[in-house]
Amino acid sequence: MAKNDVAASGLAGTRIRERRLLAGIKQAELAIRAEISPSYLNLIEHNRRRIGGRVLLRLAEALGVEPAVLTQGPAAALVSGLREIAAHAPEGSDEAEAVEEFAERFPVWAGRLIQSQAEIARLEQSVDALTDRLTHDPDLAGRLHEVLSVVTAIRSTASILVETPEIEPQWRDRFHRNIHQDSRRLAEGAEALVSYLDAAPGDALGAVSPQEELDAFLDVHGHHFPLLERRDGGTVARILDGAEELRSDAARMMALEWLNQYRRDARDLPLDAMARAVAHLGPDPLAIAAHLKADSVMVCRRLAALPQDIVGEIGYVLCDGAGALVRRRAVAGFATPRGTGACPLWPVFHALGQASTPLKATVMQATRDARPMTAYAVCEVTGPSTYGSPAPRRAHMLLIPERQPSESVPEPAEEVGITCRVCSRSTCPARREPSILREAF
Amino acid sequence: MAAKVLLIEDEPNIIEAIGFVLKRDGLNVRTHSNGVDAIEAVRRESPDLIILDVMLPGRSGYEILEELRDDAQIGDTPVLMLTARGQARDREMAERAGASRYMTKPFANAAVLEAVRELLGQ
Numbered sequence: 001m002a003k004n005d006v007a008a009s010g011l012a013g014t015r016i017r018e019r020r021l022l023a024g025i026k027q028a029e030l031a032i033r034a035e036i037s038p039s040y041l042n043l044i045e046h047n048r049r050r051i052g053g054r055v056l057l058r059l060a061e062a063l064g065v066e067p068a069v070l071t072q073g074p075a076a077a078l079v080s081g082l083r084e085i086a087a088h089a090p091e092g093s094d095e096a097e098a099v100e101e102f103a104e105r106f107p108v109w110a111g112r113l114i115q116s117q118a119e120i121a122r123l124e125q126s127v128d129a130l131t132d133r134l135t136h137d138p139d140l141a142g143r144l145h146e147v148l149s150v151v152t153a154i155r156s157t158a159s160i161l162v163e164t165p166e167i168e169p170q171w172r173d174r175f176h177r178n179i180h181q182d183s184r185r186l187a188e189g190a191e192a193l194v195s196y197l198d199a200a201p202g203d204a205l206g207a208v209s210p211q212e213e214l215d216a217f218l219d220v221h222g223h224h225f226p227l228l229e230r231r232d233g234g235t236v237a238r239i240l241d242g243a244e245e246l247r248s249d250a251a252r253m254m255a256l257e258w259l260n261q262y263r264r265d266a267r268d269l270p271l272d273a274m275a276r277a278v279a280h281l282g283p284d285p286l287a288i289a290a291h292l293k294a295d296s297v298m299v300c301r302r303l304a305a306l307p308q309d310i311v312g313e314i315g316y317v318l319c320d321g322a323g324a325l326v327r328r329r330a331v332a333g334f335a336t337p338r339g340t341g342a343c344p345l346w347p348v349f350h351a352l353g354q355a356s357t358p359l360k361a362t363v364m365q366a367t368r369d370a371r372p373m374t375a376y377a378v379c380e381v382t383g384p385s386t387y388g389s390p391a392p393r394r395a396h397m398l399l400i401p402e403r404q405p406s407e408s409v410p411e412p413a414e415e416v417g418i419t420c421r422v423c424s425r426s427t428c429p430a431r432r433e434p435s436i437l438r439e440a441f
Numbered sequence: 442m443a444a445k446v447l448l449i450e451d452e453p454n455i456i457e458a459i460g461f462v463l464k465r466d467g468l469n470v471r472t473h474s475n476g477v478d479a480i481e482a483v484r485r486e487s488p489d490l491i492i493l494d495v496m497l498p499g500r501s502g503y504e505i506l507e508e509l510r511d512d513a514q515i516g517d518t519p520v521l522m523l524t525a526r527g528q529a530r531d532r533e534m535a536e537r538a539g540a541s542r543y544m545t546k547p548f549a550n551a552a553v554l555e556a557v558r559e560l561l562g563q
Binding site: 144145148149150151152153154155156157159160163164171174175178181182 | 452454455457458459461462465496525546547548549550551
């Protein structure tokens with residue numbers, strides 16, 4: 001940055017000289033009007049002295065121009081745009097010095113150049129994203145493979161039926177059943193593939209994996225199911241029946257498991273007890289767990305499933321031992337990417353590494369819409385460990401937007417990201433890949 | 442005695458259909474449906490021909506093929522590789538790993554049968 005300051009103020013001298021000559025004022029006369037010595041003005045005009053403050057204001061007044069015209073020139077935006085281009089050029093270091101002159105003399109061309117550069121960058125990004133998807137997207141490869149496998153099965157089976165007139169009835173029935181089964185799978189697979197390819201690269205992809213279908217289903221219901229809070233229970237099947245979001249069998253299976261867990265949790269920690277505890281203690285999972293003598297992991301799940309009128313705004317993330325986000329409840333001001341690739345600085349990942357120590361932290365993402373969040377993260381050991389193989393773990397994180405700072409002095413928030421590709425934190429020891437956001441110049 | 446074919450594939454309905462076609466042709470067909478212990482299955486069955494899918498649960502067909510080719514006992518078994526991707530890269534990988542023939546899904550039953558007969562020298 002320092003270099004740019006020098007350059008900017010340095011060229012202010014040239015502009016002062018130009019303006020003075022334009023106005024037909026002698027150097028000595030301008031010096032008197034600006035109350036500085038002629039030799040000092042001479043140094044300024046030759047870009048040998050920085051100026052600022054009062055001297056600049058007096059010179060601007062004496063020349064009858066806005067001070068900004070002298071400091072910034074006509075094209076500050078153009079200059080910084082051009083500098084960016086120069087910085088990305090393979091050997092642009094010498095030319096970089098000339099950008100101000102270029103911007104000042106050919107502002108329209110400079111503007112066009114910057115525009116085309118922006119267009120190139122945009123196109124490069126879409127090409128990258130598309131290439132990424134085709135070559136490195138295990139999801140896409142897996143889906144294509146599945147569709148082609150099912151097509152192969154159907155083709156083989158169908159041609160057996162056609163080419164073997166003397167086929168035994170039991171075989172014929174079996175192959176008919178297989179074709180029927182496969183055609184259903186094919187329809188599902190093709191539909192998922194189409195919606196996957198329809199989604200613009202870089203956008204959130206349509207709900208195509210069972211996981212995403214389940215996410216969509218939970219979002220529609222606000223992660224809360226009043227039917228399951230009732231003591232008579234037994235209504236999981238009814239909830240599933242009406243669920244349009246759950247298109248695949250796999251998603252229905254996952255939803256069934258999730259809802260059954262919900263019902264068990266609701267039985268152990270009834271809604272009214274949770275509501276009273278939240279009103280009394282706030283959405284603090286450890287405090288509530290201690291108060292209700294309950295398991296903190298279960299309390300996390302229950303908090304994540306409470307309606308907003310009881311718990312207020314709340315976000316939730318569940319990650320598995322590989323750091324993949326397997327469940328999430330969105331909250332405004334803290335963005336969560338799908339699947340793997342979330343910011344490694346999130347407390348939920350710290351918690352994953354220390355099974356017995358729950359964490360509380362104030363975090364804030366480095367984005368425009370971010371809000372500071374109180375994050376509670378708890379690690380859960382999900383199975384028994386055996387000799388030589390550790391027990392599988394996953395970690396839960398609750399995100400509570402901080403209330404207005406008037407209440408108390410807020411703790412300074414730890415800055416975290418969303419995912420490296422769209423993160424602007426330039427010096428981050430946890431970065432795994434460069435950001436596609438250009439660094440601010 | 443009928444030649445023995447080991448079909449290593451994870452798609453049950455492909456196993457059923459191809460198995461049916463090969464049996465009809467008088468072959469002795471055995472099947473196996475995961476990658477992890479595919480090599481053991483080959484040792485156990487010692488088939489005259491292996492039909493091997495590239496994408497198997499647990500282990501890729503290429504890896505299995507490479508290990509197979511390094512094995513003194515079963516390394517010479519002809520292998521018909523099945524894959525869902527026809528790109529040059531995959532063909533090259535299959536050849537490098539030592540596939541005797543290579544077939545892209547979706548294939549015709551007749552083509553599989555023809556390839557099997559050819560590899561068995563019939």
